[in-house]
Amino acid sequence: MPIGYESSSVILPVEATQSAPAVLLRPWRAADIDQLIEVCRDPGLRRYTSASVDSVADGVRWVRTQESGWAAGRRFSFAVVGDGPGAERVLGNVVLKEFADDGSTAEVGYWTAAWARGQSLAPRALDVLTEWAFGTFAARGLERLVLRHQVDNVASCRVAQKCGFAFDQALAPEPPRFPLEGHLHARRAG
Structure with a gap:
């Protein structure tokens, strides 16, 4: 089970591609x-x-929730931002969360700002988060990451597949968080 991780020291680079600039996860x-x-x-x-x-006020609460998650070692949320001086525009979010009690499984999630879609940002950021998660928490027992999305979110299904998260099972609706049926994808360490 993850405990007490210092957030200020974690900045993860996401390399540029031919069609998209480098970004940072912080x-x-x-x-x-x-x-x-x-x-x-x-x-x-x-x-x-x-x-x-x-x-x-909502933003202050949201950021404090992310900071509390880091301090508790239970939720690791990263802003996806441009790389370089003055390139701090928020492009998205990736998060490692909801660890199983034994630390063997955790969930990942992500979203992309409207102006940053279509640049393969979500799969690039999710790949970096996935590698960081397995590398950072392997000694604490992390073996499996899961990803959930609503069945009508075709873009998220594509991101999961691009990042090696295989379809695992169909999910029943869980209102209000997941009002429609969904998919569960999973990826194992190694």
Whole structure:
């Protein structure tokens, strides 16, 4: 079971491709709140995520939740941002969360800002998060990562497949978080 991890020291680079620039994964900061509010206005994002950040107060709560997750060693949420000086635009989010009591399984999740879609950002960021998770938590027993998405979220299904998360099973609806049927994908260490 993960415990007490220092968030400030974790910055993960995501390499550039021919069609997309390099980005960084880093813990969320209070300075990201205005951008987070802007990202969360996207109806496409709201359809598939529980992130509801409509005001500065919501943003403060959301960032504090991410910071608390790091401090407790139970939830590791990364802002996906541009790389380089002045390139701190929020492009997305990836998260490692919901560890099993024995630490053998955890869930990953992600979302991409509307203006950053179509650049293979989600699969690139998810690949880096996956490698970090298995490398960081292997000694604590992490063997399997799972990814859930609603059945109508075809883009998330493609991201899962691109990143080696094989279809595992169909999921029944779990309102309000998952109002429709879904898919569970899984990837094992190694």
